[in-house]
Amino acid sequence: MPTRAGSWPLVGREAELERIAGARRLDGCPGVIVHAPAGVGKSRLAREANAAAAAEGLPAIWVQATRSASTIPLGAFADVVPDDVRSDDPLELLRRSGDALRERARDRRVVLGVDDAQLLDPVSAALVLHxxxxxxxxxxxxxRSGASVPDAIRSLWKDAGAHRLELARLSDEAVGALVEAGLGGPVEQRALAWVIGACQGNALFARELVLGALEAGTLVRAGGLWTLKGRPPVSATLRELISERMFTLSAQERAPIELLALAEPLRVDELTALASVEASVQAEAxxxxxxxxxxxxxxxxHPLYGEALRGELPALRxxxxxxxxxxVLQERRPLTPETAMRVARLLLDAQQSVPPRLLLDAARAALLAGDPDLGARLAELALRDGGGLAAALPLARAHTVRNRHREAEEVLAAVEAQAEAAVSGDYVEQRVVGLYWGLREVDAARAxxxxxxxxxxxxxxxxxxxxxxxxLSAQRSDFGTTVRVTAEVLSGGQADDETRRGNEARHALALLFTGEGGRAYELAHALRPTVPLRGYHETLALGGWTLIALETGENFDDGDAYLSRVLRDAVRADDHETAGLAAFGLAATxxxxxxxxSAARWFDEAALQLERRDTFGTMTVVSAFRVGIAAATGDAVAALDALARMRDTFGPAGPWRHxxxxxxxxxxxxxxxxxxEHFLGAAAQCEALPIFAAQLLYEALRAGAEVAEPMAALAARGDARLVRAxxxxxxxxxxxxxLAVADEFAAIGALRYGMEAAFAAAAAAMRAGDRECAHRAAARARELFQPDQGAAPPVFEGLDPNAATLTKREAQLVELAREGLSNAEIADRLIVSVRTVESHLYRAMNKLGVRDRRAL
Known part of the structure; x- marks a missing residue:
């Protein structure tokens, strides 16, 4: 576990480090001046650049400027320049100091790091320029950006030719990498989203947020992930850093900041009416x-200003x-549901009642915003106020989102007569879904x-x-019935938009299970929802698309890009099931x-999210994949444990048909x-589901069975890219x-299958006495093998284990040659000589057993 004194790694600054190193190697370049706001990481970057120069054998010196040392000539260089160089003559002092540093460096060029150069005293600044x-x-x-800088330091980039480097805030991805590196393990997405949102790219704030959460006990290791247990308080250290900026503000000047801390964003006229124009102008300045x-x-x-201020505000104020x-917010026109929710939250926090006219809109907005607790509280108030069916529906949904299925059913059952009078299709669907998926009371749902x-x-x-x-008849019927039923409803043209989308999602899933993978993928792709998801139909569309994309293998990269966006947005919206489905899809690919x-990390994320809500029983499938991970990595004990957990997820009722x-x-x-034998039997049982039967039959092939004939029959009925492979x-x-099969699997993204096909090709080539082909196939298998992922690398009997292993440079050149680049073009791209390219390619082709470049 990291300690406060520990050093966190530098991440996300590779390009900047390379730029500084490149400038150092340029003739005539006197240096690089790094400009950045406080906390972004400029000091750390400069220290790393200094360390890189020292690692190359260059004399490296580090100077730290401070306010206290700025009152003393050469105060910052007190530990660098000997006392005997002191002189009352400034020019003589500069000359002697320079001579002393040159002597110390033995006439080699010094790499001089100067941190917080804006604080240098005039003599020190002049020495740096000299x-x-x-x-x-x-x-x-x-x-530091915006700070007053000594003329000598400004002259470095204005007149002397030093490069000016504006250091941007860390990207979201870099902040995530920093946090995981600092904690030494993967972190759940909700915790990462909290740090990323709160720190706004400030590396210092990110570190302090994490350390503060560790000290408070709200960031803990659970299973394979660091997870948040409640909202972490702002640490004292971070509060001090933030308070420095507001220390000198008067009460009037603090007013706009306090208002925004409680309810941002506000409109300009709202803020200036509540505070004052002068105070708002000052806060902006x-x-x-x-x-x-x-x-x-x-x-x-910065969002942390609000975190800090809310903790300091006296209760009455x-x-x-x-x-x-x-x-003020209630005066907005139109008064949107989102504004109604904000008003309701403010009033409840102030221990005041919420106007009845706002309750329902606020409850629905709270559910969309990922706050089911607030949604339930408001819907309950609306129900007590006579809201009837209109209030019962969001209240039941709030219960469902929190896995309180029995409470949801009780709320809905109490208003059945009102739903009947209104002939409410939404009510019927919500209640059936709750009985069937939530409570698994199929008979009650049928009644x-x-x-x-x-x-x-x-x-x-x-x-x-x-x-x-x-x-409700699914346990007795096949998916062909679902195809026909949904097609009939969709052809009627009388369904409302939400009902139509729900039936399209069901139709796409049924197409997958009946073998029409291509049509299923096209329809499901068109139905892909965006966050926030609006109810059961869109959740079904997301889950269906994830399953279809995985089992058809149509476009893994496109799927990953989409699911990454969904996961990010769902975590921000506190939509646990949506986040869980997205993490499951990323894990499965x-x-x-x-x-x-990597898959285990995303399955951990999926399980963490789906524990909060799991409409379709995805946790069963998550546990099933965990068995596969354990089997692939040779952990028989973990496989049995995951198998037991999988069985526990569906219990005596057995798994759902999907x-x-x-x-x-x-x-x-x-x-x-x-x-x-097991896989052959399972494939026969799933014969009506050709894409899934083919998957099981392929597992039988991997286990050593001969399946060419039945697989060909299934491929004729199962339209999917993976099935054809x-x-x-x-x-x-x-x-x-x-080898052609290996390339086909690799193009799909099924690298584990491609590696095994290439391995089989090497064995076949050895049996045929074709060692050249065996070397080529072995190299392809090693290329497709994913190192450091828990599985053992392929071992080829009869072949030198290193003969087919390309070096990193050889693999890079082979890939460029495969793209059709000439040796000269490769040399230009990599900034190496043509002779170097030729020699590396020659060795690589020998390892691969290839005589002709075109065979690469």
């Missing part, structure tokens, strides 16, 4: 608030400010749908209930790539010597065909 101008030193100096003029919004310049804010069927006559109502009836440790192929595959992975592997009879 050393740089006489080529005695290459200067790497840091300067000091960089404490940020005004978006086109958007007419005012926010705090905070209450008075909240009431004033609530009054209810029969009652609901009598609420109205006509084709529109029949079509509204038809997919729900099909869902990483598993298919053979990146088992889970069966995954459960069967996991059972086979843990079956040991009987795996092939399975069939080609099953039919391959020589090394060349197996």
């Amino acid at each position: 050393l740089a101008s006489t080529s005695t030193a290459f200067v790497v100096a840091t300067v 000091l960089g404490l608030i940020s005004i978006d003029v086109p958007g007419d919004e005012v926010r705090l310049a 905070a209450q008075r400010l909240r009431l004033r804010l609530a009054d 209810f749908i029969e009652r609901a069927g009598r609420w109205a006559d006509g084709r529109v109502w029949t079509h509204r209930l038809l997919p729900l009836r099909d869902l 990483e598993f298919t790539r053979g990146r088992y440790r 889970q069966v192929p995954y459960v069967q595959r996991a059972e086979g992975w843990a079956a040991g010597p009987g795996a092939a 399975y069939a080609r592997h099953a039919a391959a009879r020589d090394a060349a065909q197996l």
Whole structure:
């Protein structure tokens, strides 16, 4: 666990370090001046640049400027320049100091790091300029943005030719990498989102946030992830850093900052009416608030200002400010649901009642904002106020989101008569979904749908209930029925938009299970929702698309890009199920790539999120994949443990029908010597689901069974890119065909299967006595193998284990040659000689058993 005194790694600054090193190697360049706001990491960057120069054998000196030393001539250089060089003559002092440094460096060019150069005394600043101008030193100096800088330091980049480097705040990705590196392990996305959002790219703030959460016990290691347990308080150290900026503010000047701390954003006229124009102007001038003029919004310049101020506000003053804010926000026209929610939160925090007219809109907005506790509180108030069915629906949804399915059912059952009078299709669907998925009370759901069927006559109502009836008969019917039912409803043209989208999502899933993977992918891709997801239909669309993209193998990279965005946005919105489904999709594709440790990390994330809500029982499939990870990495004990946990997720009721192929595959992975037989039997049981039967049959092939004939039959019925690759592997009879299969799997992204196909090709080539082909296939297998992911690398009997292993440079050149680049073009791109390219390619081709460059 990191300590406060510990040093965190430098991340996200590779380009800047390279730029400083490049400038150091330029003739005539006197240095680099790094400009950045406080906390961004300029000091750390300069220290790393200094250390890199020292590692190259150059004399490196570090000077730290401070306010206290700035009153003493050469105060910053007290530990660098000997006392005997002192002189009352400034020019003589500079000359002697320079001579002393040159002697210390033995006439080599010094790399001089100067931190906080804006604090240098005039003599020290002049010495830095003198050393740089006489080529005695290459200067790497840091300067705080906006600070007054000594003329001599400014002259370094204005006149002497030093490079000016504006250091930007860390990217979100770099902050995430910094936090995980500092903690020494993967961190859940919610915790990363909190740090990223709160620190705003400030490396110092990121570190202090994490250390403060560790000290408070709100950031803990749970399983394979660092997780947040509650909202961490702002640490005393961080509060001190923030308070420095507000220490001199008067009460009037603090007013706009306090208001925004309680309710940002505000409109400009709202803020100036509540505070004053003068105070708002002053806060903006000091960089404490940020005004978006086109958007007419005012926010705090940094979110941590609000965190710190809220903790310091006296209770009575905070209450008075909240009431004033609530009054102002209620004057907005139109009064949106989001504004109604903000008003309600302010009033509740001020221990005041919420106007009844705001309750329902505020409750619905709270649910969309990922705050089911607030949504439930407001919906309960609305229900007590006579809100009836309209209040019961969001209240039941709030219960469902928090896995309180019995409470949701009780709320809905109490208003059944009102729903019948209103002929509410939304009510019917919400109640059926809760009974079926949440409580698994299928008989109760069937009895209810029969009652609901009598609420109205006509084709529109029949079509509204038809997919729900099909869902409830799912244990006895096949997916072909679902295809027909959803197609009938969609062809009617009378469904509302939400009902239509829900039926399209069901239709896409049914197409996948009946073997029409191409059509399923196209439809599901068009239905991909954005966060925030609006109810069951969009959750179904997301889950369906994730499953379809995984099992068809149409475009893993596109899927990963989409799911990464969904995961990020869902975590920010506190939508746990959406985040869990996105993390599951990322994990499953990483598993298919053979990146088992990466997959385990994302499965941990998925499980963490799905524990909060899991409509479709995705946790069963997560546990099934964990069995696969344990089997692939040779951990039999972990495989049995994951298998037991998988069985616990569905209990005596057994898995849902859409889970069966995954459960069967996991059972086979843990079956040991009987795996092939198990997979063959499971494939026969899933014969009506050709894409999934092919997957199980392929596992039988991997376990040593001959499956060419049944696989060809399944491929004729299962339209999916992965199924076609399975069939080609099953039919391959020589090394060349197996190598082609390996390339096909690699193009899909199924690298684990591609590696195995290439391994099989090497074995086939050895049996045929073709050592050249065997070397080429072995090299391809090693290329597709994912190192440091927990699995053992492939071992080729009869071949030198190093003969087919390309060096990093050889692999890079081979890849460029495969792209069609000539030796000269490769040399230009990599800034090496053509002769170097030729020699490396020659060795690589020998290792690969290739005589012709075109065979690469």
